[in-house]
Amino acid sequence: MAETLILILTEKIASALADQLEKQFDSLYGLQQELLTQVRGRMSQIKMEFEVIKGFLIYIGTRKENNEILDAWVKEVRELAFEAETIMDHYTYIWADQRHSSNVSRWYHINNQLQEISNRLHRLGEMKQQYDIKTTKGSQSKIAIERHQDLTRSSRVIDEETILGTEEYEKDLKSWLKGGQTDVAHSKRILISVSGPVGIGKTTLVSKVYRSTMIRESFGCRAWVNVSRTYKVEDLHRRIVRELFKGQKGEIPQRLDTMDSTELKKILDEFLGNMRYLIVLDDMRDQNVWKEKLENFIPDNNCGSRIIMTTQSVHVASLAGEDRIMQVKKLGEQDALYLFCRKAFQRHDTEECPTELMEQARNISKMCDGLPLAVVSMGNYLSLREKTILEWKKLEEDLNWILNNNVDFDLMKSVLKLSFDSLPGYLKTCFLYCGIFPDSHLIKRKRLIRLWIAEGFIQDRGRRTAEDVAEDNLHELIKRNMLEVQDTNDSGRVRTCKISAIMRQLIISKSEQEDFYVVFEDAEKSYEGNARRFSVKSSNNSIPFGISSIQNLRSWIHFGTGEPPLQSGFKLLRVLDLQGVPLIKGLPKEIFNLFNLHYLGLRNTSIKRLSTSIKRLVNLQTLDLAFTNIKELPDGIVKLRRLRHLFVYKIVDRTYQSFCYFLGFPALRGICDLKELHTLQSVEVSKDILRNLKKMSQLRSFRIMKVRAEHYSDLSKAIETMVNLRRLDIVGAKSDEALDMTCEIVPPQSLEKLTFRAKLMTLPTWISSLRNLxxxxxxxxxxxxxxxxxxxxxxxxxxxxxxxxxxxxxxxxxxxxxxxxxxxxxxxxxxxxxxxxxxxxxxxxxxxxxxxxxxxxxxxxxxxxxxxxxxxxxxxxxxxxxxxxxxxxxxxxxxxxxxxxxxxxxxxxxxxxxxxxxxxxxxxxxxxxxxxx
The missing domain is CATH 3.80.10 (Leucine-rich repeat, LRR (right-handed beta-alpha superhelix))
Known part of the structure; x- marks a missing residue:
């Protein structure tokens, strides 16, 4: 996590040094410019040093070694990065605050703070040398490998007889292993994949089949190898050779530990010869491990051999043929409840749940989200507790504490943690962030993506926008089975997803330990820490926290009906999301001093107007005023040069039977000058917007309203320039006024969604050319x-x-x-x-x-x-x-x-x-x- 924090920090420094701020810098004179020269020089140096540290942290992050000195050093790095991030946020704040004619004293303070950061970075470098902080030389740490193997062995012996619903899987797997050919002994090797989310029972299922008498007798030799993403190629090859020799009770070759891959392959080819083999590659996480390290190393001797991969990743599973991919499904509600009761009452004469505990049993088994490992862990824990409603409710109400303070959950936590640890750094932060959404709250794709970007986790990458990159990250988390899709549209695109309740509690704990965020889900919780983000689910207006907590806060995301303390002075806030808070009818003036604010979410609130001071929020990227009572916007909106998404509309007829069932907002003069705007919904047509709409070639989602017949010619010419447009809504001014759309245009081929809500003389002929529609x-x-x-x-x-x-x-x-x-x-x-x-x-x-x-x-x-x-x-x-x-x-x-x-x-x-x-x-x-x- 420290490397991800450093990534966010270095991106902030890069942004502060960008061209836009350079132009402002050139307008300064005298002492202030001299100070800024020093400040920017120190920023560049600090950025460079942190990038080197980030590289080192990414490297040691793949080693997984126990080293208390190293851990202490990394903790110091993380705390220093937090402090540097705070300085950068103050730097950005000062730039945006134009009220002061001179900021000399504040630049002095920033300069001194950056000097202190540089000094401490130097001391960290000295400490690294002094205490010889480094990772084990040579191949990966044997301790780390052994810990990974122990964990794998533990998960293979989880009460196989208690895992339900695997009979069909076992039958199919045995059939694939034995083969259906007339002459299986002379057939090609077949790759089989068994995939599913962590804790689903993949390893247990394959282990049961692997150890069955039928399969043992079908293969001349077998090997079970856990595949870690961190093994060097020689380590992995060496383990395969060793396991195959051990399986045959053969003498392991001398010098095995010093052989290179060429020597190892020669030994393996000679050993396997014409033998039919079965190799299980457990916990495969990367396609390239197979393609680059194993596919050619393990010989295909045309003896009907089989290789099984277990994996969380859909991408890895696809390496097998379509008819050899096994997707292990979660337990159904009834099966999960049955398994939970068997474990919870295993020490009783009957495994049936008494009537008075059935409601709690259902609630707890549902929390496990159909994952057998979680169900068994919960059942085992409660088997040692009193069988009372009060005792079982404790688990429901204080799950986070119990998970982190009870050995009954150690195995489950280790398996889930291993899944998280295997994520690349750029995905870890995105996944951790998903824990801010309450258990009962589905995570909406577009909202999540905009929040990720506003937090600074994701940047534009070359010609690809941050939104595109974020979409890729979301899909990768889904493909890795870290997030579960709950709803898709007819195109198969994700609408909503969720995270399992157990995994959410674990990442909340990690986030709180590292001050990434803290979750308030009850009014009684007090807090005096330094978390950067608050997620608040509350029905009252009182959230207890200390002054220091407010000063460090970067994000406030509100769920529930309680009114948040908007006048509390969140000076460095980047995200303020108050979606669905009904009591919000206006914003206090303090909000417009949040110069670092990137996201202001007021959707589904009762707000009626925005102050002209909105223009001061110069870093704002998303302004969401959908389904509010706002009918027009202040002119200051056009000063928000970094705005990417603007939503302003309201439904006035919930039956959708009237032509004007929802309202937009009158166009502001100058709105077409917002060059970073991707989403503009829903703007009413005007002469100014028609004249300047061609400037908005970057638009991706555009809804324009009150279009009349005389507007269409200019509108169509502007649409031709919108080469990135994916969604277009054209709404007429009156239901009985026809639009003539006979003029020929070359529409953007990127269009995916198209709406005409207007009387038409004819359907535009260009629609038939839209291959992505x-x-x-x-x-x-x-x-x-x-x-x-x-x-x-x-x-x-x-x-x-x-x-x-x-x-x-x-x-x-x-x-x-x-x-x-x-x-x-x-x-x-x-x-x-x-x-x-x-x-x-x-x-x-x-x-x-x-x-x-x-x-x-x-x-x-x-x-x-x-x-x-x-x-x-x-x-x-x-x-x-x-x-x-x-x-x-x-x-x-x-x-x-x-x-x-x-x-x-x-x-x-x-x-x-x-x-x-x-x-x-x-x-x-x-x-x-x-x-x-």
Whole structure:
């Protein structure tokens, strides 16, 4: 973690030395400029020294040795980095504070502090030499290897008979190992992967099969090798040779410990000869270990040999053929409860849970998130405790303390810690940060990404934006099974994810130990430490903490209804996220002195206006005012030159039936000068914005409202320049004013989401050229009856979502053969003249969800609906009774999935006929609280 802190520090120093500040520096004169010259020189020197230390820390981080002197030295480095970071934050604060005509005294203070940092860095270097602080010479520390092996052996003997639901896995694995070929003895070697999150039981499963009599008799020799990401190539090769010889009870070659890889391969080739072998590579974490170190080293002797890899990583698992990848699933709720009770009551005559403890048993087993290792650890712990509600509630209410102070959880903690330790430094910080979200709170992708960037964890990388890099980091954590996806959109993109409750408690403990953040989840907790971040879940207005805590604070993230202490003077705050706090109706003036603020989240609060002093927050990157009572913005917004994301809109009609169901904000003169703006939602059109919109080529998400017919020509020319645009919403001024979109443009091929909410004379022809377009919403377009618009959309190979609200005045929608081949979600709403829907064979092959809402002219079920073999759910709302009856009574008998039809009425006349899976977000991805959070 110390190396990650140093990374954040060096990025801050680099930012302070950047060109933008250089321009301000040139405007200074005399003593102040002389002082700043010294300050900046010291900053450069400190940055260089910390970067060298970071390299050393990354190196020793791969060694995993027990060395108290080294640990003490690293602790001193971390504390010094914290102090240096505070100085840099003060430096940035002074630059941004323009009220003082002269800051000489403050620059003197900064200069002296930096000198002290330099002196202490020098002393740390001397200490390193004096105490001979270094890692073990040569190959990786044997102690570290032995500790890793001991941990692996422990996890292999976790009560195999208690792990549930592995019978099918064992059967498949044995089948893959024995082989199905007629002449398995002369077949090629096969690579098998067994993957899943940490604690799922991968190693236990493979170990059980590995030691079975059937498998022992099927192979001439076997070896089990734990693969650490830190082994040198010779170490790994040597261990494979040693384990194979030991398995055969053969004499281990002399000089084995001094052989290089070439000699080791020669011995291995001779030893294996024509023998059928089985090698288990446990805990493989990196594809390159196989590709660069092992694939060619282990010979394929065409004897039907097998290699099994266990791994957390989806990327590593993909090294095996598609038909040889085993994904071990979590325990279901009932299986987890059953296993927990077996362990909790193992010392009783019966393993059944008494009725009075069942609620606590369910709660505790749910906390384990289906991970057998966690379930067994919890059960073992409670098997030694009194079987009372009071005793079991202690575990629920004080999980963090119990996990960290009880030997019953040592193995589980070690396994989970090993998983965390294996993360590269740039992912560790991102993953630790996920612990700030409460257990009950799903982590929303876009919100998390913007917070990571605001905290300074992620920077632009070459031509790739910080948002792109953050997206990669999130996906890598998911692929490593550190985060679990909870919801995706129809494109398969992550909407929300979560972290297991047990892992969250462990990373909260680590974060608190290192002052990374502290979590307040009850009003009774007091705090006097130096944590950089507070995560507060509270329903009252009183959070106890000391003055020193406030002075060191960089982030306040609030969950719950209690009002935070906004007037407490968080001078160096970077993140203030108050999303969903209903009591927030305004911001005190002190907030506008937070010159280091990068993120201000006020979504779903009751705030009504922003002060013109907002212009003083010159480092602000995200300003989220969605779903608030703000109707217009102060002119000072255009002074926020670093703003990347601006959200201002409010839903005024929750039925979504009116044309103007949500409001944006009037455009500010000069808003197009915000060159770093990526997201602009939702701005009303103006002459100034039309004239200058071409400047905003960096925009990625853009919603413009109150567009009139005369605006479209200028708007379309500006859209052509937005080469990075991914989402575009065009909203008309009036429902009866048609926009002429016949002019030809070359749209940005980056477009993924497109919305027209306006009356159209015709659908733009350029839509059919958008090869990446995945979402289309045509709302109140009222296209003429004679215009068949579906062919323009049907050939879009990436299209997965289509919403049609009063989109067409025709009487028929015909989905032709070969069209809409990837569409998964089709929603047809308020098509008053629609009388017939036809689906030809070969159309809508992937359709999963069909919504038909208020299409009163439809009396017959869609023709061809029986050909939609992948259809899972049909939602009907305010449809004619005869349409519903026909669909239900006739076609549902022949299409079992149509038994999930939902029939929803807005009045009490009709009863629910069936309630299946109901996707209540009618508008799709847009205009919901989850949209951008």
């Amino acid at each position: 995945a979402w289309v919403r045509l709302c109140w377009c009222s296209l003429p009856p004679e215009q068949d618009f579906l062919p323009s959309l049907g050939g879009l190979h990436s299209l997965v979502f289509l919403l049609l609200i009063n989109a067409h005045n025709g009487s028929e929608l015909s989905f032709k053969n070969g069209s809409f081949l990837r569409l998964k979600d089709l929603r047809i709403v308020d098509m008053k003249n629609l009388k017939e829907i036809k689906v030809e064979s070969g159309a809508l092959n992937e359709l999963r969800h069909l919504n038909l809402v208020r299409c009163e002219g439809l009396t017959n079920a869609p023709k061809g609906i029986l050909s939609l073999k992948n259809l899972e759910n049909v939602h009907l709302e305010n449809m004619k009774r005869e349409f519903v009856d026909q669909l239900w009574q006739t076609e549902s008998d022949n299409h079992p999935m149509l038994r999930a039809v939902n029939i929803v009425r807005q009045d009490s006349k009709w009863e629910l006929k069936s309630l299946g899976k109901f996707r209540s977000n009618l508008m799709g991805y847009d205009d919901q609280n989850r949209e951008n959070s």
